Amino acid sequence: MIRSKAEYMYYLQADKEALKIGNKHPLLSPNSMLWLTDPIYRWERLLRKCEYWENCKPEQIWTIYRLWIRWRFARKSLSLGLSIPINTCGPGLCILHYGSIVISRHARIGANCTINSCVNIGAHKGGAPIIGDSVYIGPGAKLFGLIEISDEIKIGANAVVCTSCTEVGGTYVGVPASIVKREKEID
Numbered sequence: 001m002i003r004s005k006a007e008y009m010y011y012l013q014a015d016k017e018a019l020k021i022g023n024k025h026p027l028l029s030p031n032s033m034l035w036l037t038d039p040i041y042r043w044e045r046l047l048r049k050c051e052y053w054e055n056c057k058p059e060q061i062w063t064i065y066r067l068w069i070r071w072r073f074a075r076k077s078l079s080l081g082l083s084i085p086i087n088t089c090g091p092g093l094c095i096l097h098y099g100s101i102v103i104s105r106h107a108r109i110g111a112n113c114t115i116n117s118c119v120n121i122g123a124h125k126g127g128a129p130i131i132g133d134s135v136y137i138g139p140g141a142k143l144f145g146l147i148e149i150s151d152e153i154k155i156g157a158n159a160v161v162c163t164s165c166t167e168v169g170g171t172y173v174g175v176p177a178s179i180v181k182r183e184k185e186i187d
Helices: 005-018 041-054 060-080
Strands: 101-103 120-122 141-143 172-173 178-181
Touching: 005 041, 041 060
Parallel strands: 101 120, 120 141
Antiparallel strands: 172 178
16 A cells, blocks of 8 residues: 555556566567557556555545546546456556456455456455465456465466465466465476
8 A cells, every 4th residue: 555655656666667668568669658658557557646645645635636536547447447446456566458357445465466357356255365475367367255365376367266375386277276386396
């Protein structure tokens, strides 16, 4: 959660690095200013701006500007098919493809997480997932309930995760998801 201007700038920089915005962006030519039109990066900047203004500027004098930022955020989220509330994702968020990503407002996602399209992270029976740092969530994955996902976990495409994944560095696939590879295994 962003609590100061310095944290706001840190989140923006971490998101930019996670999305590989700049000279190394795969869709853009070097030294180009076209990164300004990247829809995912523009949405993430708006997400962070909304978080900053909601958390750091609660004074009544800023109410109209906060409402305007929230309206822009909601409009952009709707156009991209993203249902990700503010204050749920840590720095370094990487959304690979927009469209049909739903995250519960009760879920917590750590730093440097990668989320593909058609992912659903939802609440069930009074609890929502708590996701650690550097987690990769494949396309179509569903995570729900009061579960905990450890750091550096990889969740495969179309996996359904309804129990905690505590094996650090493990790869989980299937319905329901089970571990298929541990980090310390030698290929």
